[in-house]
Amino acid sequence: MILYKGKGKELRPLIDVQKKLLPDLLEIMQKRYRILQYIRLMQPIGRRTLSGSIGISERILRAEVQFLKEQNLISISSAGMAVTPDGEELLQTLEDVMKEVLGLKDLEMQLKRILPIEDAIVVAGDSDLSPWVKKEMGRACVTCMKERLTNNSIVAVTGGTTLAAVAEMMTADLKQSDVLFVPARGGLGEHVENQANTICAKMAEKAMGNYRLLHVPDYLSNEAYQSLIEETAVKEVLQLIKSSNMVVHGIGDAITMAERRKTSEEEMEKIKDGHAVAEAFGYYFNQEGEVVHKVQTIGIQLEDIKHVGHVIAVAGGASKAKAIKAYMKQAPRSILITDEGAARALVRE
Amino acid sequence: MILYKGKGKELRPLIDVQKKLLPDLLEIMQKRYRILQYIRLMQPIGRRTLSGSIGISERILRAEVQFLKEQNLISISSAGMAVTPDGEELLQTLEDVMKEVLGLKDLEMQLKRILPIEDAIVVAGDSDLSPWVKKEMGRACVTCMKERLTNNSIVAVTGGTTLAAVAEMMTADLKQSDVLFVPARGGLGEHVENQANTICAKMAEKAMGNYRLLHVPDYLSNEAYQSLIEETAVKEVLQLIKSSNMVVHGIGDAITMAERRKTSEEEMEKIKDGHAVAEAFGYYFNQEGEVVHKVQTIGIQLEDIKHVGHVIAVAGGASKAKAIKAYMKQAPRSILITDEGAARALVRE
DNA sequence: CCCTGTGTGACTTATTATGTCCCGCTTGTG
DNA sequence: CACAAGCGGGACATAATAAGTCACACAGGG
Numbered sequence: 001m002i003l004y005k006g007k008g009k010e011l012r013p014l015i016d017v018q019k020k021l022l023p024d025l026l027e028i029m030q031k032r033y034r035i036l037q038y039i040r041l042m043q044p045i046g047r048r049t050l051s052g053s054i055g056i057s058e059r060i061l062r063a064e065v066q067f068l069k070e071q072n073l074i075s076i077s078s079a080g081m082a083v084t085p086d087g088e089e090l091l092q093t094l095e096d097v098m099k100e101v102l103g104l105k106d107l108e109m110q111l112k113r114i115l116p117i118e119d120a121i122v123v124a125g126d127s128d129l130s131p132w133v134k135k136e137m138g139r140a141c142v143t144c145m146k147e148r149l150t151n152n153s154i155v156a157v158t159g160g161t162t163l164a165a166v167a168e169m170m171t172a173d174l175k176q177s178d179v180l181f182v183p184a185r186g187g188l189g190e191h192v193e194n195q196a197n198t199i200c201a202k203m204a205e206k207a208m209g210n211y212r213l214l215h216v217p218d219y220l221s222n223e224a225y226q227s228l229i230e231e232t233a234v235k236e237v238l239q240l241i242k243s244s245n246m247v248v249h250g251i252g253d254a255i256t257m258a259e260r261r262k263t264s265e266e267e268m269e270k271i272k273d274g275h276a277v278a279e280a281f282g283y284y285f286n287q288e289g290e291v292v293h294k295v296q297t298i299g300i301q302l303e304d305i306k307h308v309g310h311v312i313a314v315a316g317g318a319s320k321a322k323a324i325k326a327y328m329k330q331a332p333r334s335i336l337i338t339d340e341g342a343a344r345a346l347v348r349e
Numbered sequence: 350m351i352l353y354k355g356k357g358k359e360l361r362p363l364i365d366v367q368k369k370l371l372p373d374l375l376e377i378m379q380k381r382y383r384i385l386q387y388i389r390l391m392q393p394i395g396r397r398t399l400s401g402s403i404g405i406s407e408r409i410l411r412a413e414v415q416f417l418k419e420q421n422l423i424s425i426s427s428a429g430m431a432v433t434p435d436g437e438e439l440l441q442t443l444e445d446v447m448k449e450v451l452g453l454k455d456l457e458m459q460l461k462r463i464l465p466i467e468d469a470i471v472v473a474g475d476s477d478l479s480p481w482v483k484k485e486m487g488r489a490c491v492t493c494m495k496e497r498l499t500n501n502s503i504v505a506v507t508g509g510t511t512l513a514a515v516a517e518m519m520t521a522d523l524k525q526s527d528v529l530f531v532p533a534r535g536g537l538g539e540h541v542e543n544q545a546n547t548i549c550a551k552m553a554e555k556a557m558g559n560y561r562l563l564h565v566p567d568y569l570s571n572e573a574y575q576s577l578i579e580e581t582a583v584k585e586v587l588q589l590i591k592s593s594n595m596v597v598h599g600i601g602d603a604i605t606m607a608e609r610r611k612t613s614e615e616e617m618e619k620i621k622d623g624h625a626v627a628e629a630f631g632y633y634f635n636q637e638g639e640v641v642h643k644v645q646t647i648g649i650q651l652e653d654i655k656h657v658g659h660v661i662a663v664a665g666g667a668s669k670a671k672a673i674k675a676y677m678k679q680a681p682r683s684i685l686i687t688d689e690g691a692a693r694a695l696v697r698e
Numbered sequence: 699c700c701c702t703g704t705g706t707g708a709c710t711t712a713t714t715a716t717g718t719c720c721c722g723c724t725t726g727t728g
Numbered sequence: 729c730a731c732a733a734g735c736g737g738g739a740c741a742t743a744a745t746a747a748g749t750c751a752c753a754c755a756g757g758g
Contacts, residue, residue, distance in 0.1 A: 011360050011363055013442055014360055014363070014442075014446060017439055017442045017443055017446075018367075018374075018378065020420050020422065020435075020439060021377075021378050021381050021382065021420075021439070021443075022374065022377055022378060022381075023420070025367075025371065025374065028370075028371055029367065029370050029371060032370050032371075033370065044704095045704095046703060046704050046705075047704080047705075048703075048704080049703075049704095057747075057748075058748090058749095059746085059747050059748055059749080060746085060747065060748090062705095062706095062747095063746075063747080071369050071370075071372075073369065076705075077704090077705090078704060078705070078754070078755055078756085079703095079704075079755080079756085080703085080704065080705090081704095081705095086369075090366055090369060090370070093362055093363070093366045094366055094370075097363060097366075393735095395734060395735050395736080396735080396736075397734075397735085398734080398735095406716075406717075407717090407718095408715085408716055408717055408718080409715085409716065409717090411716095411736095411737090412715075412716080414736095425735095425736075426724090426735085426736090427723065427724045427725075427734095427735055427736070428724080428725075428734095428735075429734085429735065429736090430735095430736095699758100700757105700758095701756105701757090701758090702755105702756095702757090702758100703754105703755090703756090703757100704753100704754080704755075704756095705752105705753090705754085705755105706751105706752085706753085706754105707750105707751090707752080707753100708749100708750090708751085708752100709748105709749085709750085709751105710747100710748085710749080710750105711746100711747085711748075711749100712745100712746085712747075712748090713744105713745080713746070713747085714743105714744080714745070714746080715742100715743085715744070715745080716741105716742085716743075716744085717740105717741090717742080717743090718739100718740085718741085718742100719738105719739085719740090719741105720737105720738085720739085721736105721737085721738080721739100722735105722736095722737090722738100723734105723735075723736080723737100724733105724734090724735070724736100725732105725733090725734085725735090726731105726732095726733090726734100727730100727731085727732090727733100728729100728730090728731085728732100
């Protein structure tokens with residue numbers, strides 16, 4: 001909601017001093033913040049499950065949980081634990097401080113320096129190693145989106161597991177009304193749960209917004225393609241897509257994506273021969289950010305992206321660093337939402 | 350050195366949040382800050398003596414001291430403990446935060462509202478109850494002075510135990526050079542250790558500055574007075590006093606001051622009949638801030654005060670609240686340096 | 699209907715914090 | 729020069745607290 005940017009500099013000296021006067025302060029704060037974060041992410045959740053995924057003994061988690069309950073930060077029922085509004089507020093207030101403390105702020109600065117991006121948001125963890133980090137990226141993405149959405153915005157979203165996480169974390173917000181979600185591009189050969197259509201619908205529902213879908217079969221002959229475009233219903237949605245103010249998309253590893261999708265052998269050849277490393281909304285890019293292949297479907301085209309108000313790319317995990325780097329070479333002015341694992345890998349080079 | 354004013358608002362939410370995530374944080378920080386403060390005040394000092402005056406058990410103080418030593422905030426020798434430069438820096442950085450935490454900031458704001466003063470500085474404690482608070486006021490006064498001193502400044506100081514504390518806490522500062530200290534007024538009947546001359550000299554020595562004294566017998570006939578004024582040496586100093594840029598003075602309870610000084614019976618009558626409650630540099634004021642008596646001596650006069658660049662009044666202890674209030678009625682634009690005890694008493698009314 | 703996951707209580711053990719006493723040293727003073 | 733006051737630091741018993749472990753009652757979903 002509120003932008004705390006730039007505030008970090010002010011409170012740095014205080015934190016440093018506090019660290020001297022109470023060295024475990026950060027450690028404890030971090031622990032409790034982490035627990036709270038996990039609970040928010042997985043609520044409702046039980047102690048044992050949580051202690052497992054968080055990696056601390058159950059007994060100590062229990063003490064912490066009891067403490068958090070006493071502070072009215074979490075509520076605790078027979079179904080498990082959940083974060084209270086107080087806890088939500090605390091998490092939000094502390095987000096920037098923790099970023100500063102964990103050095104994520106530095107990472108963001110470095111990313112902005114080495115990549116031609118407009119802004120970078122880095123969340124803690126590595127989604128290759130911990131699946132919940134994806135959700136955290138999702139949350140960060142939602143926050144980022146809400147900061148930039150205005151009334152009657154049109155948001156185009158793509159598919160992929162990362163975007164699914166974004167959809168999952170989407171919440172309704174009274175401030176924005178009448179936001180319209182549309183899938184960015186037609187069928188790309190994904191499985192249902194990762195299709196842009198599915199994610200678009202889910203996101204819109206969670207955001208209490210409207211949505212339109214693009215019902216396009218995965219593989220079309222050229223003739224069918226041409227006639228489909230002329231279809232009124234399709235044409236209308238395409239019109240909306242072209243006039244969207246925001247695009248939210250993932251970035252994938254080229255080979256992984258190609259394998260996951262129903263990619264024909266000849267296309268596979270093309271992708272491999274072109275040394276593709278990155279994939280985004282149906283386009284495959286080589287290390288230099290050049291397009292080596294493009295899945296033929298309707299919807300937003302690479303050139304359109306440049307004219308969209310806000311472009312948000314969400315991708316994390318150290319394994320995706322190469323892909324992010326390659327894609328970003330040709331996509332300036334994007335906002336990159338990633339995780340610590342990918343960010344550190346990117347900075348390392 | 351650095352003015353942190355206004356920064357308090359920024360870090361308030363962080364502190365509140367930290368309080369939720371680590372409720373004893375403030376308690377512990379306060380304890381350690383207090384210990385450090387005491388050590389700075391009384392250095393070099395031993396554990397036992399300190400534990401006595403600070404009011405905590407020796408063993409626990411010992412643990413704290415060990416901790417502070419490990420953090421390189423105090424150095425520890427056979428002579429006792431002393432604050433290191435690191436510790437000094439920490440104390441300075443934390444000063445404003447602690448003020449905020451202890452509510453002293455609020456007191457300062459309230460004082461500025463109810464009194465016609467330019468600024469207020471409140472230190473923790475009550476000098477009626479704890480003698481060391483006077484030293485803390487002294488330190489605050491010194492800081493305040495240094496912030497406002499420019500090169501070749503002339504500072505006029507009065508006598509009194511409070512001003513003695515200021516002199517004691519004075520330190521040399523490379524930034525200011527060629528500061529000249531002068532006594533504000535001639536003999537007022539004080540004992541030697543509280544005389545303006547004594548304090549002036551002490552302060553100048555500690556500040557590595559220069560000083561001039563005003564050798565005026567306490568009681569003079571009118572003729573002697575007139576001839577003394579014409580004396581070249583005296584005339585010169587008087588000239589300096591009149592052109593001073595800063596006046597630092599105490600405020601006393603009228604009766605207490607009158608009794609302490611060699612006050613003649615008829616003067617005593619005058620003071621009592623006039624219902625004097627406050628005293629400052631030889632002037633006695635009633636509740637309304639009207640002058641009811643004036644010790645006849647040379648030096649700065651009440652009217653001169655109004656034309657001096659910076660006027661700093663130092664007075665603390667709940668018992669002096671009435672005096673402060675009365676004096677301030679006729680002395681606008683002063684900077685008041687006081688303690689919690691006096692401030693709370695002033696606000697209470 | 700059972701079975702898995704939930705919170706809670708109780709108990710033992712390890713770790714830490716605190717109180718108490720004493721010792722040898724430096725340092726300032728008579 | 730010598731003495732004593734005050735200094736830090738070591739040692740140890742004990743109280744307080746944190747942490748590990750297990751057992752139990754209960755609610756909800758397949």
